[in-house]
Amino acid sequence: MALKMRPGSYNEDIDIAWPDGVKKTKQRVNIYKILSESNTPLSAAEIYNRLNQNCSKECFAFSTVYRSLLAFEKVGVVTKSVLVSEETAVYELNSGKDRHYAVCLKCHKKIPMKSCPLANIRPFLSTENLDGFEVTGHQIEIYGYCSTCKNTK
Amino acid sequence: MALKMRPGSYNEDIDIAWPDGVKKTKQRVNIYKILSESNTPLSAAEIYNRLNQNCSKECFAFSTVYRSLLAFEKVGVVTKSVLVSEETAVYELNSGKDRHYAVCLKCHKKIPMKSCPLANIRPFLSTENLDGFEVTGHQIEIYGYCSTCKNTK
């Protein structure tokens, strides 16, 4: 699986497409892996914990997590979201879909929506007088209680 | 305008409907006024500054702002929102309308939308399989650049 590589370089793990414009380091490769293996967006703390789950020595720093996420964000492979129903920001690989969630206020489970309601929003926006506002993005978040928690709010 | 009142009581300012279940204090009355006179949601810091704008002595505390907002929130007269495009939470009187905004990423101006796109969202939601999720609320936020800032991003 792993191809021959120059020692000291991180050109292994060819199975993970590496984003252009981000220098490869072992911490970034790990963070990228964690993001790509997760099916929900993760907080910096969650990423940090997974990164260091077997850490006895050689732990990775919290600041590295934040700086790496920022580096990924800059080249557009990671999106940071601040959900109303969460206290901290969450990060996810920018797959181009599944960017809206129904978030459980109790257990914080995030159920991705199949599609983006942007199509439903556009006609709505045209009825609004936003005074020349140039829309570059939007956020939509549904919150409430998941099937497990709704009986024990 | 101000009616006769018992001294030491804050039953003046009858023109502002006072919410049930919140004890009247001068700091809360002021905070409530500030919220009701604002046409955009305000951060705790903005409220704090307006509250103390003429303060030389007798300043009000930051913690009082937060605790008062919490008291208002508990009885449902204030709504706290965390906008993606802002770093801090904002608070507004729960008027039952104008709860969605287009937020300028540069100057932070918040243009309220005339109507809530909930009606546009509902049919969208029914096409989603949210696995028994009970929806109690939603947040929609548009961001970009206002007419003034879009030329000088």
Next chain:
DNA sequence: AATGCAATTGCAAATCATTTGCATTTAAAA
């Protein structure tokens, strides 16, 4: 108008997430 008491306030210290400065290490090009 005086009294009593729980709720509220002010202040400072504590949190919590996130950011930053700086000396050290490392990726990857020469």
Next chain:
DNA sequence: TTTTAAATGCAAATGATTTGCAATTGCATT
């Protein structure tokens, strides 16, 4: 292998928000 800019780890700084606690205040009752 050498070189160098970029990335890392650590600890300290930041900024928003919360909390403990003693002092104050609203307001109902004498």
